[in-house]
Amino acid sequence: MQQCCVNILHMKVTRNTAAKGAILDLITNSDSALSHSEIHKLTADLCDRVTIYRILDRLVNEDVIHKIVNLDGTIKYAKCHHANHVHIHNHVHFSCEKCLKVTCMENVQPSYIIPRNYKVNDVNFTLSGLCPNCL
Amino acid sequence: MQQCCVNILHMKVTRNTAAKGAILDLITNSDSALSHSEIHKLTADLCDRVTIYRILDRLVNEDVIHKIVNLDGTIKYAKCHHANHVHIHNHVHFSCEKCLKVTCMENVQPSYIIPRNYKVNDVNFTLSGLCPNCL
DNA sequence: TTTTAAATGCAACAATGTTGCGTTAATATT
DNA sequence: AATATTAACGCAACATTGTTGCATTTAAAA
Numbered sequence: 001m002q003q004c005c006v007n008i009l010h011m012k013v014t015r016n017t018a019a020k021g022a023i024l025d026l027i028t029n030s031d032s033a034l035s036h037s038e039i040h041k042l043t044a045d046l047c048d049r050v051t052i053y054r055i056l057d058r059l060v061n062e063d064v065i066h067k068i069v070n071l072d073g074t075i076k077y078a079k080c081h082h083a084n085h086v087h088i089h090n091h092v093h094f095s096c097e098k099c100l101k102v103t104c105m106e107n108v109q110p111s112y113i114i115p116r117n118y119k120v121n122d123v124n125f126t127l128s129g130l131c132p133n134c135l
Numbered sequence: 136m137q138q139c140c141v142n143i144l145h146m147k148v149t150r151n152t153a154a155k156g157a158i159l160d161l162i163t164n165s166d167s168a169l170s171h172s173e174i175h176k177l178t179a180d181l182c183d184r185v186t187i188y189r190i191l192d193r194l195v196n197e198d199v200i201h202k203i204v205n206l207d208g209t210i211k212y213a214k215c216h217h218a219n220h221v222h223i224h225n226h227v228h229f230s231c232e233k234c235l236k237v238t239c240m241e242n243v244q245p246s247y248i249i250p251r252n253y254k255v256n257d258v259n260f261t262l263s264g265l266c267p268n269c270l
Numbered sequence: 271t272t273t274t275a276a277a278t279g280c281a282a283c284a285a286t287g288t289t290g291c292g293t294t295a296a297t298a299t300t
Numbered sequence: 301a302a303t304a305t306t307a308a309c310g311c312a313a314c315a316t317t318g319t320t321g322c323a324t325t326t327a328a329a330a
Contacts, residue, residue, distance in 0.1 A: 012307085013297085013298095013307085014307075014308090015295085015296050015297070015306095015307055015308065016296075016297095017295085017296075017307090017308065017309085019308090019309085020308090036286080036287085037285085037286080047309075047310085048309070048310050048311075049286095049287095050287090050288085050289090050309085050310075050311080051308080051309060051310075053286095053287070053288080054308075054309085055308090058308090069204055069205075069206060069207070069208045070204075071204060071257070071259055072204070073204045073208045073209065073210050074208065075208045092247075094249075094253060097256065105249070108247060108248065108249055109247075109248075110245045110246065110247040110260070111245065111246050111247070112227075112243060112244075112245040112246070112260070112262075113243065113244075114229075114240070114243055114262065115267075117267040117270060118229060118262070118264060118265070118266060118267060118270070119264045119265040119270055120262045120263070120264040121232065121263060121264035121265070122206070122262070122263040122264065123261075123262055123263075124206055124260075124261040124262070124263065125245070125247070125259075125260050125261075126258075126259040126260075127247075127249065127253070127255045127257070127258055127259075128255070128256060128257040128258075128259065129253060129254045129255040129256035129257065130253070130254040130256070131253060132250075132252040132253060135252060135253070135254055139328095147276085148276085148328090148329095149276075149277090150275095150276055150277065150326085150327050150328070151327075151328095152276090152277065152278085152326080152327070154277090154278085155277090171317080171318085172316085172317080182278075182279085183278070183279050183280075184317095184318095185278085185279075185280080185318090185319085185320090186277080186278055186279075188317095188318065188319080189277075189278085190277090193277090
């Protein structure tokens with residue numbers, strides 16, 4: 001018994017399938033975060049539309065990819081970056097107004113001051129404008 | 136000729152209607168940002184679903200309300216706060232995980248450092264966790 | 271009061287996301 | 301290698317969300 005991947009929320013064993021591998025490759029090798037529809041177009045007849053939704057949910061629950069909400073409300077997916085087995089979700093993203101690409105910004109740490117009667121669990125910081133390629 | 140409101144993008148005169156007034160009142164008096172579906176439920180049979188979309192678009196273009204993208208991708212609307220005729224869009228919001236309310240945070244100014252080859256036009260900063268009421 | 275065109279309701283459509291269920295296939299067990 | 305288990309799949313159906321065209325209504329200027 002050698003399980004390779006688990007859903008960290010339900011501690012259930014998940015399986016590696018062709019479609020899952022292909023979609024993860026796509027996200028891993030993309031220089032920007034991808035939406036469901038973009039993945040659907042890029043994979044053509046790899047699998048059903050519903051299957052893509054389920055694979056994305058699984059990869060998020062396995063903590064392999066993470067969701068990014070774009071400024072227009074569309075949801076995109078990008079690879080998670082782990083450091084020394086400690087998982088640090090990077091929630092700083094740049095959304096280019098021209099090429100519409102969403103990229104994760106490593107090493108950008110925003111600072112802020114907020115009243116004490118709020119408990120902050122998550123930080124979502126999206127900057128929009130022009131990326132280096134479109135400037 | 137006494138025009139009361141204009142679409143600042145197209146400089147076209149807009150009209151005050153019962154539905155528009157009621158929806159603006161709703162947003163103005165709400166302590167949290169409201170989504171299209173929330174407004175639809177709260178207004179019952181005030182007007183058609185499509186009309187709500189159009190009224191919200193109009194109010195955004197008139198610079199009276201602004202859009203907020205929630206962490207789950209849903210779009211919410213809140214009143215704009217102007218100071219001395221100078222319009223300052225406040226893009227810092229708090230999204231409560233428990234009561235699901237989205238509130239605008241005045242006076243919170245995040246600071247950040249970003250590479251020079253990016254041109255930032257807009258900042259969207261959403262913190263999530265527990266609000267004072269749910270803490 | 272008349273004129274105008276902005277705003278509305280309605281129907282139809284497109285896009286996006288979800289659910290149930292029978293079938294397929296990845297993986298552990300024998 | 302064969303078998304058993306059940307996660308993953310395809311497909312159909314459905315729910316939600318957002319858009320567009322067009323005839324009608326109505327706010328506001330003339």
